[in-house]
Amino acid sequence: KTLTALEDIYLPYKPKRKTRASVAKEKGLEPLALRILSQSRIEPNDEAKQYINTEKGVANIDEALAGARDIIAEMVSENADARTKMRNHFMQKATYKTVVAKGKEEAGIKYKDYFEWEESAKTAPSHRVLAMLRGEEEGFLKLNVLPPDEPAVELLENQFLIARNSSADQVQLAITDGYKRLLRPAMETELRAAIKQKADEEAIKVFAANARQLLLAAPLGQKNVLAIDPGFRTGCKVVCLDKQGQLLVNTTIYPHTGQGNLKDAEFQLKQLCERHNVEAIAIGNGTAGRETETFVRGLKIPDVLIVMVNESGASIYSASPLAREEFPTQDITVRGAVSIGRRLMDPLAELVKIDPKSIGVGQYQHDVDQSKLQKSLDDTVMSCVNAVGVELNTASKQVLAYVSGLGDTLAQNIVNYRNANGAFKNRESLKKVPRLGGKAFEQAAGFLRIRDAKQVLDSSGVHPERYALVNQMAKDLGCTVDDLIKDLNLQKQINLQRYVTAEVGLPTLTDIVKELAKPGRDPREKFEAFSFAEGVNS
Structure with missing residues (x-):
């Protein structure tokens, strides 16, 4: 069961403010409603006479029947099966309909494409959904997200109408009222929330992809x-x-x-x-x-x-x-x-x-969920920084903060240590940085590079935990690690299956060999300059 289904089951028992149905129940009309809903061969008018009670506020037959219909309408709108069917119906058949707000034609001209717009809610792209919602929020558009009424009411009638008599006629009136007054607004609110969430997710994916493209743009390198x-x-x-x-x-x-x-x-x-x-x-x-x-x-x-x-x-x-x-x-x-x-x-x-x-x-x-956007973009920046790798002895605090396992405090501690003690000679010396414990070292070390380090693997993406493994590979081939890194033929001779263990799987070994082939190489594309055609200025 989903959380939504659980909420549907609980809805009839959920404490709520005073409603027309609760008022009718206080007037003692619930038994009448249940009799009518059963759609047995009774005459509703005759049955309703028994519930006329001026002290309780039921002055005549019409008021008794209206109260009974209010109770039935609420029962229909809170029925779990009915809500599930209606939810699916809205998802499949609802359409966005927008019109310009009265007197806002000039002020809202930037939304002119939506002054009279209609499209399926199911297939509407995220940028148009967000545009319509913003137009509504700013007061320039009137927006509805609804399916046609008749098929929706028919769905409910197929579920609740079980006879053809005068009681069923009362139930039919209650169904129509329950849909238009209670169920339709509830389903529209749910649908709006669901579609907004989907639009947010799609937009955030685009934002993250665009950010990644900017962050991983080819660097020119060290030039004047x-x-x-x-x-x-x-x-x-x-x-x-x-x-x-x-x-x-x-x-x-x-x-x-x-x-x-x-x-x-x-x-x-x-x-x-x-x-x-x-x-x-x-x-x-x-x-x-x-x-x-x-x-x-x-x-x-x-x-x-x-x-x-x-x-x-x-x-x-x-x-x-x-x-x-x-x-x-x-x-x-x-x-x-x-x-x-x-x-x-x-x-x-x-x-x-x-x-x-x-x-x-x-x-x-600015229209999407800001906390989700921030998390997605922060994750994207961290992913890009870790993919490129960070030169430990020159990186700024801001870059170091995005290395997996570090954060602002440890990044500042690294910079302070570097300023006080000079350049890091090897990755192991990272452990001397205040508050940088074993767990942080384990997460961060593989993404930090030390150019021209005595240990050649310190300039690569190979994690210190796997240095012994690389040394063993070189020893088995009768060469040094330096030779192994420089010689592609030696790398091809490595039998990866021989080094698979419970801790080190084939994917990890494959990554290690790939890194040996290009230790510390920047994965970003080579810089290429471009220019616009002459005469084009905007």
């Missing part, structure tokens, strides 16, 4: 970069970064505000590129981005790569405590330009500094 945060009237903020992403110099140029300023901008950019041996220019893709790209390409600076960079969330980073801590004397525009340049060098290392919800991962992200 000049980064530009474009602008028209306020000018373009320009920064020069060294190969480690450190800020060297910043200035502002005005290539879009007049011929004199254009010449000055040309001179400044060429001078900066020559002075700092710039290898690539990163241009933010926001306002004036395409115009700035055209201007820079027109300079024809030799041997310099020009790349448009997604700047979503750069303004969030530039105003964050982290950015203020890193660049306390610079204004937010300079910090934003630095972020754009670093994104070109290593998108993952820079984007982890920003709340995943702020990097522009999709439409309607």
Whole structure:
């Protein structure tokens, strides 16, 4: 049984506020309702006469029958089988119907596609569901999610009508009332919640996929970069970064505000590129981005790569405590330009500094369940960081925090230890970090790399727990681990079945051999520059 089915069974016994049925029961009309519902050969009017009682508020036959129908209507609406059938019917046959709210035609023009819209609730894509719900929430649309009434009522009649007589006529009236007044609103509320949940899940999957694509974008690598945060009237903020992403110099140029300023901008950019041996220019893709790209390409600076960079969330980073801590004397525009340049060098290392919800991962992200969205995006960032691996001796606190098993506190402890004691020589020395216990080491060690470590496996994705296993493989082949890593033919000679144990299965062994073939290699694609066709500016 599902939780929904259990709730249906409990519904008739659930304490509830005063209803028309409960009032009728207080008037003593429940026996009459049960007699009518049995649809035996009785005359309802004659039967109802017995229940006229002015002291209880039943003044005549019509009032007695109306009260009995109220009781039957509630019984129909709370019947577990009826609710199951109706729930399935709504899921299959309900349609979204939207119309523009009266007098909101101009104010709600962005929802004009939904001013008179109808489509199946079962097949409506998540982005349209979220758009309609937002339009309703903002008061521009009137929305119903219902199937046609007649087939729904017919389903109930097939279940509850068992005769053709005057009692059955009363039951039929109660069924129609129970559906329209009680069951239909309840089912619509349930359906809305179910479809909203489904739309949220689908949208969150899209958001997570988009975030993964941004995070795993190909890195340019360690290059001298000049980064530009474009602008028209306020000018373009320009920064020069060294190969480690450190800020060297910043200035502002005005290539879009007049011929004199254009010449000055040309001179400044060429001078900066020559002075700092710039290898690539990163241009933010926001306002004036395409115009700035055209201007820079027109300079024809030799041997310099020009790349448009997604700047979503750069303004969030530039105003964050982290950015203020890193660049306390610079204004937010300079910090934003630095972020754009670093994104070109290593998108993952820079984007982890920003709340995943702020990097522009999709439409309607503020309409979905925020806790589920946050968890999904955090899991995506962690997955990306762990898939790429983290250089232990250079990674920032923000990157380390996403390594499995660490978190903010241990990440800060690692940075503090590194600052106090110098670079980590091997993975084992991680155990000296305060509060980093065996469990955290077990979870994190395989994702942390130490370039040029004495133990060659410390720069790979092989976990320290499996070093002995790799040493055994090399010993069995009569070579060193270094030889095994360098020689693909030796790797092909490894008989994996020989090393299968209760603790180490074939999938783990396969992963180890794959890692030996490319120890520490970045799984992200190789960087390739692209450019838009000339004359296209928006």
